Amino acid sequence: MVDSIMQYQSEIWHAIGETFTMVGISIIAAIALGLPVGTLLYLSGKGQLFENRVLFAVMNILVNVVRSFPFLLLVVFLIPFTRFVVGTALGTLAASVPLSIMAIAYYARLVEQSLLEVPKGVTEAASSMGASTLQLIVKFLYVEARSGLMLGLTTSTISFISYSTVMGIVGGGGIGDFAIRYGYQRFETEIMIFTIIIMLILVQTIQYTGSFMARVLDKR
Amino acid sequence: MISLHQVSKTYVTSNSRFQAVDAVSLEVGAGEIHGIIGSSGAGKSTLLRMINLLERPDEGTVIVDGNDLTSMTDKHLREARRSMGMIFQSFNLVNNRTVSGNVAMPLEMAGLGKKERAERVREYLDFMGIADKAEEYPSRLSGGQQQRVAIARALVNHPKVLLCDEPTSSLDPQTTVGILDVLKHINRTFGVTVVIVTHEMNVVTNMCTTVSMMENGGLINTFKAEQGNTISSEDISRITVGLSRDKVRDTHG
Structure with missing residues (x-):
């Protein structure tokens, strides 16, 4: 086993690098756009501070549509959009586009759920102090929901890794693509097992770190 | 100081109406x-x-300290x-902030400087007899202590x-x-x-x-x-x- 792994060492490192690139970009998209979308979903929801049926319905449907797409089809469906954004539909960077779209929708829903856990009284206290909307969000909601937001990001990251494994279809590469091409299609079972072990360790580490940080952040 | 004039509030759901407050005037x-x-x-x-x-009244005016809030x-x-300070039955503290962090919040809203905030917070925690709890998180305090924190928070901005x-x-x-x-x-x-x-x-x-x-x-x-x-x-x-x-x-x- 060691021999064949040594033989592909540079390919493995390269594949891990691609996975990190795709997942990293998706995490950035999740935080930069998924967090605001999730917050807007929460604020415009029924009985909330900025209840707005139309806005809520539009975003709710968008998030659901993205999440209900079989992911491979989403990748194919988004090819024109990807080409428009990064100039090409192939490669690691191009693969990050559909992954990021999924990431935004996925994390937005988890953000909404975490914010719904914040007791109503906290928003009421914020309003009674004369908090602006931004202050309400940043100083009250995100502070009270921070461990849930962290756990949501952990769950999301692990899903992004899983989604990223099919990116071979648009030449995105990554560890999953490596496992399929070298391990499965070339019948090198050892290689496949080895990459699965890498994935396992990666996912375990992320979950452990995420859970630990959520615990540290939670003072409730 | 406070003058409510003919205020009303009705909650309407899809199948019912509930008149919570009906043309109340209060001085x-x-x-x-x-x-x-x-x-x-x-x-x-x-x-x-x-x-x-x-709660914004459906009808009527609310005047506090000479200002019509409804307009x-x-x-x-x-x-x-x-x-105006407000305290609640369930205290409504921000549980992920320390006691002094909670009391400082209204001052942050008002845009006070860091040094002045710290002084004011200490002054009010002293006044409420909970200065020794300043760096604790609310979940570690008893109900009475939490309400004292809430009162300090409500008063800190005068x-x-x-x-x-x-x-x-x-x-x-x-x-x-x-x-x-x-x-x-x-x-x-x-x-x-x-x-x-x-x-x-x-x-x-x-x-x-x-x-x-x-x-x-x-x-x-x-x-x-x-x-x-x-x-x-x-x-x-x-x-x-x-x-x-x-x-x-x-x-x-």
Whole structure:
């Protein structure tokens, strides 16, 4: 086993690098756009501070549509959009586009759920102090929901890794693509097992770190 | 100090209408400790929340310290709210911030500098007797201590009005007495006008100088104790059964 792994060492490192690139970009998209979308979903929801049926319905449907797409089809469906954004539909960077779209929708829903856990009284206290909307969000909601937001990001990251494994279809590469091409299609079972072990360790580490940080952040 | 004029609020759901507050007018003088009593569902909490417009009345006007809150822009309303403190039955502290972090929040909203914030926070934690808890998180404190933190938070920005929504209902009798003493002390020391919603009659007899009784969304009676006195239990039984009309100012309708 060691021999064949040594033989592909540079390919493995390269594949891990691609996975990190795709997942990293998706995490950035999740935080930069998924967090605001999730917050807007929460604020415009029924009985909330900025209840707005139309806005809520539009975003709710968008998030659901993205999440209900079989992911491979989403990748194919988004090819024109990807080409428009990064100039090409192939490669690691191009693969990050559909992954990021999924990431935004996925994390937005988890953000909404975490914010719904914040007791109503906290928003009421914020309003009674004369908090602006931004202050309400940043100083009250995100502070009270921070461990849930962290756990949501952990769950999301692990899903992004899983989604990223099919990116071979648009030449995105990554560890999953490596496992399929070298391990499965070339019948090198050892290689496949080895990459699965890498994935396992990666996912375990992320979950452990995420859970630990959520615990540290939670003072409730 | 506070003047509610013919305020109403109706909650409409798809299959029902509930008139929480029905054309209520209420005057609260500066420096009063004004109790609002009534059975649950009478509209006491809704009425209290109208004073700082946490509940916006469907009709009527709310005037606090000479300003009509109902006609204000959002920005001015936020500023007006900063001169009113509010405490709650469930304390509503931010549990992921320390005690001093919680008390500092209204000052952050008001844009005070860091150094001045720290000084003010310390001053009010001292005043409330919880200076040793400054760096603790709220979940490590008892209910009475948490309510003290909430009171410090409500007072730190020097409000003229303190709104209290069942502040002692989740506390044991002994702790309740302690909190009521603090509220009286605040009223005397800073001249803060206190409006307190409660269903506990001993809260009224312990501290209120005026009491209003609500029923089914309407204000039945307002009764003012003699100068320097608090409401007695006889006063309460009088207004609840509607006796001694000469002493009772009927503000209904």
